[in-house]
Amino acid sequence: MTELEGRLRAAMESAVAGEQPPGHLADLVRRRHRRHVLRAGVAGAASVAAVAVLVPAGMTVLGRFSGTGPAAGHRPAGATVYAEFQAKLTTTVVPVSAATGRPGKPLRFAGAMAVAPNGKTLYLSGAVETIPVSTATNKPGKPIHVGGSLTIDPDGRTAYATVPFGGKITPVNLAAGRPGKPVRVCPIIGMIAFTPDGKTAYVSCPSTGRSTVIPVNTATNAPGKPIRVGPGGSEIAITPDGRTAYVLGVHTVTPVSTATNKPGKPIRVGSPTALIAISPDGKTAYVGAIGAVVPVSTATNVAGKPIPIGAGVPAEQLVFTPDGKTAYVANAEGPTGRVVPISTATGTAGRAVRVGVGALITITPDGKTVYAAVRNQVVPISTATNKPGKPVRLPYGLPVGLVTAP
Amino acid sequence: MSFVEFVERCSPRLFRTALLLAGQDRAAAEDLLQLALERAYRHWGRVSRSDDPERYVRRVLANAANDRWRRSIRRPERPLDPGDAGPVVADQADTVAERDYLIRALAGLPPRQRTVLVLRYYNDLPEAEIADVLGCSVGTVKSQVSRGLARLRAAAVPDAEATGGPMRRRLL
Numbered sequence: 001m002t003e004l005e006g007r008l009r010a011a012m013e014s015a016v017a018g019e020q021p022p023g024h025l026a027d028l029v030r031r032r033h034r035r036h037v038l039r040a041g042v043a044g045a046a047s048v049a050a051v052a053v054l055v056p057a058g059m060t061v062l063g064r065f066s067g068t069g070p071a072a073g074h075r076p077a078g079a080t081v082y083a084e085f086q087a088k089l090t091t092t093v094v095p096v097s098a099a100t101g102r103p104g105k106p107l108r109f110a111g112a113m114a115v116a117p118n119g120k121t122l123y124l125s126g127a128v129e130t131i132p133v134s135t136a137t138n139k140p141g142k143p144i145h146v147g148g149s150l151t152i153d154p155d156g157r158t159a160y161a162t163v164p165f166g167g168k169i170t171p172v173n174l175a176a177g178r179p180g181k182p183v184r185v186c187p188i189i190g191m192i193a194f195t196p197d198g199k200t201a202y203v204s205c206p207s208t209g210r211s212t213v214i215p216v217n218t219a220t221n222a223p224g225k226p227i228r229v230g231p232g233g234s235e236i237a238i239t240p241d242g243r244t245a246y247v248l249g250v251h252t253v254t255p256v257s258t259a260t261n262k263p264g265k266p267i268r269v270g271s272p273t274a275l276i277a278i279s280p281d282g283k284t285a286y287v288g289a290i291g292a293v294v295p296v297s298t299a300t301n302v303a304g305k306p307i308p309i310g311a312g313v314p315a316e317q318l319v320f321t322p323d324g325k326t327a328y329v330a331n332a333e334g335p336t337g338r339v340v341p342i343s344t345a346t347g348t349a350g351r352a353v354r355v356g357v358g359a360l361i362t363i364t365p366d367g368k369t370v371y372a373a374v375r376n377q378v379v380p381i382s383t384a385t386n387k388p389g390k391p392v393r394l395p396y397g398l399p400v401g402l403v404t405a406p
Numbered sequence: 407m408s409f410v411e412f413v414e415r416c417s418p419r420l421f422r423t424a425l426l427l428a429g430q431d432r433a434a435a436e437d438l439l440q441l442a443l444e445r446a447y448r449h450w451g452r453v454s455r456s457d458d459p460e461r462y463v464r465r466v467l468a469n470a471a472n473d474r475w476r477r478s479i480r481r482p483e484r485p486l487d488p489g490d491a492g493p494v495v496a497d498q499a500d501t502v503a504e505r506d507y508l509i510r511a512l513a514g515l516p517p518r519q520r521t522v523l524v525l526r527y528y529n530d531l532p533e534a535e536i537a538d539v540l541g542c543s544v545g546t547v548k549s550q551v552s553r554g555l556a557r558l559r560a561a562a563v564p565d566a567e568a569t570g571g572p573m574r575r576r577l578l
Contacts, residue, residue: 004555009527011505012426021421127448
């Protein structure tokens with residue numbers, strides 16, 4: 001060990017010696033533990049006798065859950081933005097009406113959010129079950145006994161549920177509310193993406209640097225032969241015509257033909273990558289990297305000139321207006337979240353909108369408003385002026401999820 | 407061991423790791439730890455049967471520190487301010503100043519480099535285990551450790567050269 005290594009070790013030990021977690025941590029854990037047991041009810045860890053007692057309790061919890069939606073039976077015109085926050089061990093989902101800019105009553109449920117393609121149902125997936133919530137009434141439906149996060153197929157009838165280290169995908173019949181038999185795919189699952197026709201799902205397996213993508217036949221749920229895509233292959237974006245899946249690597253993007261399931265030559269994009277999104281017209285794949293967004297022509301698979309978004313700042317999320325003329329990139333400069341508009345026609349970035357700590361973004365279907373969820377608030381940004389409007393204050397902590405239901 | 411017992415027994419140690427991973431940001435460290443414990447809870451049946459539940463939580467902690475889902479606490483590389491001179495006083499106080507400087511330099515590293523240095527030198531994990539924790543190759547771990555240490559050296563040199571202080575002598 002060099003002298004620097006020894007001194008670094010000593011400095012780290014000295015810096016945190018005697019530090020204690022917050023005193024209330026154990027209490028918070030206990031409370032959350034209890035909430036999970038009550039809500040899970042049939043998770044299987046409890047004894048049969050306990051289940052008999054806990055199922056009604058779980059129903060009570062769900063009943064309260066159903067009553068927390070905004071004005072049951074009333075649906076404001078326009079889209080609803082669902083923002084998920086986490087503070088301490090409590091996760092809160094808040095519906096915000098895009099029409100009125102007002103928040104509804106919070107839904108308290110831990111897990112991942114997914115919206116059906118028709119926008120009628122929000123799925124809230126916890127560890128052991130998924131609750132379908134009507135976006136018209138915010139009323140929960142019958143729980144589906146599958147946990148993890150859902151990726152919904154284009155027609156909204158089925159989904160695959162998975163947990164990152166679970167190694168399996170579970171097909172779910174959403175219409176029937178019934179999970180199928182789990183299918184083992186790979187040790188660590190990064191992402192699932194469906195082709196537009198819904199016939200194939202591509203599952204990324206970024207476990208060890210020798211990343212692969214596995215095509216899954218959605219009719220049979222049978223995984224196909226793994227496709228080698230090089231290190232870091234976690235995110236997948238599929239072109240609207242369904243012909244090519246682009247798989248993000250550490251410094252590259254690999255195009256994969258969905259007809260042959262053969263990878264093409266990796267496209268170098270320079271600095272470490274963070275995300276990939278394809279423009280609505282399918283002509284350009286935008287790769288979010290450190291300090292820039294790099295456009296890649298899907299016709300030629302050649303990377304274009306990087307669009308600077310702030311030196312050293314990684315792109316975190318990217319959404320397009322429906323007409324594809326503007327891309328909005330969320331990133332963070334120090335603790336301050338920013339949203340950077342990019343003209344896709346000129347490949348230039350506009351002035352960044354500073355929004356606060358965090359910055360997850362979503363866009364309304366009419367393309368008029370980008371919503372940014374940041375610590376304790378949701379900020380609307382007009383896409384006409386690129387200026388922030390009056391924030392919706394929500395004292396629930398840091399954002400962990402944000403979706404729009406049309 | 408119940409989940410609550412585990413939290414009470416292991417959370418101080420995990421919290422200290424979280425503090426280093428979060429660049430000494432206490433609020434961010436609390437968030438990180440709570441996220442890791444929540445995830446551990448979700449799989450507690452399996453995690454508690456493993457040989458080392460703490461290892462599982464540490465894995466979640468380390469990955470959460472790098473995770474895009476934790477974008478809210480993720481920061482770009484943060485160089486030390488020009489005014490942040492290294493220690494110049496060559497007495498016992500300089501040890502304290504030097505450590506403080508190193509910790510601030512550590513906090514300014516890119517998250518992944520900071521994570522591998524914390525796992526390697528605070529948690530004493532071998533490179534192979536760090537690779538397993540972060541889901542990358544041993545070669546990547548080695549290169550990240552090497553780059554992280556190089557950046558710490560580089561961070562120390564200009565100030566020490568400017569001031570004639572002890573940092574250059576001690577770190578090189």
